[in-house]
Amino acid sequence: MTADLLDWTNAGLADMDDAQYRARATELAQRLRDEVHTGKLxxxxxxxxxxxxxxxxxxxxxxxxxxxxxxxxxxxxxxxxxxxxxxxxxxxxxxxxxxxxxxxxxxxxxxxxxxxxxxxxxxxxxxxxxxxxxxxxxxxxxxxxxxxxxxxxxxxxxxxxxxxxxxxxxxxxxxxxxxxxxxxxxxxxxxxxxxxxxxxxxxxxxxxxxxDCRALTEGAREVAAPLADMDLHGEALAAHPAFELAVWANALMYAGFDEMIFFTYIPPMAWFGDWFAQLWAESLGKRGKGSQPIPAVGVTDQHSVNQMFLDGPRNKACLFLTSPAQPRGPRFPNELPDAFGYVRGKDFGELIHAEGLGTRMALSASGVPLVELRLSRPDQRAAGKLIALLGAATLLTGWLMDINPVDQPAVELGKRLAKARLGADGLEKEKAELDAFLGAQRNEQEF
Known part of the structure; x- marks a missing residue:
C-alpha cells in the first residue's frame, strides 16, 4: 500500500539550526505528556x-x-x-x-x-x-x-x-x-x-x-496517537512529521516568511484551505507574531493570485496538497486542432497532475519554500490523518513561538463590542469605546 508522504525536497532553509530544535523537542515532549494527561489536548x-x-x-x-x-x-x-x-x-x-x-x-x-x-x-x-x-x-x-x-x-x-x-x-x-x-x-x-x-x-x-466516521477518526488516531503516548520522549517527537512541520514553519517566520500558502491540487478538498486558514490564523496570530494563511486552489488560482506568489515579495512559503489517485475523467477526443494535439487521447484528469507539477516547480524556482503533502488516496482515512497532522503541527508551532495556540484573545474584543452595540447588559467599558468611536469626526469621501 502506498504511503501518505511529506516531500521536503524543496522545503528550503538548509541552514536551519537543527540542534536548537532537537533540544526543544525534549521540552515539548514533556509538555505534551503533561497536557495530554490533564485533559488539555x-x-x-x-x-x-x-x-x-x-x-x-x-x-x-x-x-x-x-x-x-x-x-x-x-x-x-x-x-x-x-x-x-x-x-x-x-x-x-x-x-x-x-x-x-x-x-x-x-x-x-x-x-x-x-x-x-x-x-x-x-x-x-x-x-x-x-x-x-x-x-x-x-x-x-x-x-x-x-x-x-x-x-x-x-x-x-x-x-x-x-x-x-x-x-x-x-x-x-x-x-x-x-x-x-x-x-x-x-x-x-x-x-x-x-x-x-x-x-x-x-x-x-x-x-x-x-x-465513514470511523475511517476519519482512525486516520486521525494514526497520526495523533504517538503524540498522546504517555511515554513520548524528545527523540520520538523530533521524528514526528507534525514536529518537523512546526520546526520548518517556525524557522520560516524567524527568517521573515510571514505568509503561508495552502495550495490544494485535489479539487474536492479545496475547502480544506479555508479550514486550515482559521486553524493557522486563530492559533498563531498572537503578540505581533504569526504568518498569514492564504488558501489557494489549483488550478483555479494559477489564473488569479499565482502571479503574486511567483513574482511578488519573497515572504511566502507553501504547503502543497496533492494526490496521484484522482479521477481520470473523460478522455480528450482524437479530433483536435494541431495546436492542442499534446492532449489528444489523454484523460482530462491528467491536466491536474501536469498543472500541479508545473506550479510546484515554478514556486520552487521562484524561491518559495515548499513542502508537498501527498495523499496516496484522497479518501476519508487520509483526510483524518491530514486533520490531525495539521492540528498537531499548529499546536507545536505555537509552542515553539512561545505563544498559546489554543486561545483567541483578540477575537473576543470584537464580540464584546458587537454585544455592546446591541445593548447587552454590562460591558460599560465597551459601550464607552463605541460612543467614542462613533462620535469621532469622520473623514469620508464619495466614490
Whole structure:
C-alpha cells in the first residue's frame, strides 16, 4: 500500500539550526505528556470517541429519516463540516443530486436565512445547532428563529427535529436541551472550535451525509496517537512529521516568511484551505507574531493570485496538497486542432497532475519554500490523518513561538463590542469605546 508522504525536497532553509530544535523537542515532549494527561489536548488523545462513536451509531437511523440538515454554526463550528461535505459528499453541487442535502448557516445573512425558512420542508428537516459555549449570538440567534419556525409548522413534534452540540454541562444550549428535552451531544472540555472537526461538531453532518466516521477518526488516531503516548520522549517527537512541520514553519517566520500558502491540487478538498486558514490564523496570530494563511486552489488560482506568489515579495512559503489517485475523467477526443494535439487521447484528469507539477516547480524556482503533502488516496482515512497532522503541527508551532495556540484573545474584543452595540447588559467599558468611536469626526469621501 502506498504511503501518505511529506516531500521536503524543496522545503528550503538548509541552514536551519537543527540542534536548537532537537533540544526543544525534549521540552515539548514533556509538555505534551503533561497536557495530554490533564485533559488539555483532547484533539490528540481523542478518548472522547469511545462514547461518541456508539452514540452516533444510535443516532444514525434517526438522522437518516431526514432529507435536509440545516447546520447552524460559525467558524470552527462550520468550516470543518463544509470541508468534509465538499470533499466526500459533493453531489449537492452537481446536476441530478437526489439527497441528502446539508445546508450550513455560517454567517449573519438575512437573505440566506429567509430562503431556508421559505423553502425547506420542516417535516423533512433536522436543525443542528453547534456552539461550544452555547452563547455565540450569531448561532444562538439563528436557533431562536429556527425554533419558532419548527414550532409553527410541527407543533409539539418540533423537538424531534432538533439536535444541539454544545458543552457537556454549561451554557444556554445545554440548559435548553435539559429544559426542552432536545437531543444533545457534548463538545469535550478544552476542545476549541478550530480543533473540533473530528468531534460531534463535524461528525454529525458527516454521518448524515453517509461518510465513514470511523475511517476519519482512525486516520486521525494514526497520526495523533504517538503524540498522546504517555511515554513520548524528545527523540520520538523530533521524528514526528507534525514536529518537523512546526520546526520548518517556525524557522520560516524567524527568517521573515510571514505568509503561508495552502495550495490544494485535489479539487474536492479545496475547502480544506479555508479550514486550515482559521486553524493557522486563530492559533498563531498572537503578540505581533504569526504568518498569514492564504488558501489557494489549483488550478483555479494559477489564473488569479499565482502571479503574486511567483513574482511578488519573497515572504511566502507553501504547503502543497496533492494526490496521484484522482479521477481520470473523460478522455480528450482524437479530433483536435494541431495546436492542442499534446492532449489528444489523454484523460482530462491528467491536466491536474501536469498543472500541479508545473506550479510546484515554478514556486520552487521562484524561491518559495515548499513542502508537498501527498495523499496516496484522497479518501476519508487520509483526510483524518491530514486533520490531525495539521492540528498537531499548529499546536507545536505555537509552542515553539512561545505563544498559546489554543486561545483567541483578540477575537473576543470584537464580540464584546458587537454585544455592546446591541445593548447587552454590562460591558460599560465597551459601550464607552463605541460612543467614542462613533462620535469621532469622520473623514469620508464619495466614490
Amino acid at each position: 483532547p484533539f490528540l488523545r481523542m478518548d472522547y470517541l469511545s462514547a461518541l462513536l456508539p452514540e452516533l451509531g444510535r443516532l444514525e437511523p434517526w438522522l437518516r429519516g431526514f432529507d435536509h440538515m440545516l447546520l447552524l454554526g460559525i467558524g470552527g463550528s462550520a468550516l470543518g463540516a463544509r470541508a468534509l461535505q465538499k470533499a466526500f459528499a459533493p453531489g449537492q453541487d452537481r446536476p441530478g443530486h437526489q439527497g441528502p442535502w446539508l445546508w450550513i448557516a455560517d454567517n449573519v445573512d438575512p437573505a440566506d436565512l429567509e430562503s431556508y425558512l421559505a423553502w425547506l420542508p420542516a417535516e423533512k428537516t433536522v436543525v443542528v445547532t453547534v456552539s461550544k459555549s452555547g452563547g455565540t449570538i450569531e448561532t444562538v440567534g439563528q436557533y431562536f428563529i429556527l425554533r419558532e419556525w419548527l414550532r409553527d409548522r410541527l407543533g409539539k413534534a418540533w423537538k424531534d427535529h432538533a439536535l444541539l452540540v454544545t458543552d457537556a454541562t454549561r451554557g444556554f444550549l445545554r440548559e435548553e436541551a435539559a429544559n426542552q428535552g432536545i437531543r444533545a451531544l457534548p463538545v469535550p472540555d478544552n476542545l476549541g472550535g478550530r480543533y473540533s472537526v473530528l468531534s460531534a461538531v463535524g461528525l454529525v453532518p458527516a454521518l448524515f451525509l453517509g461518510m
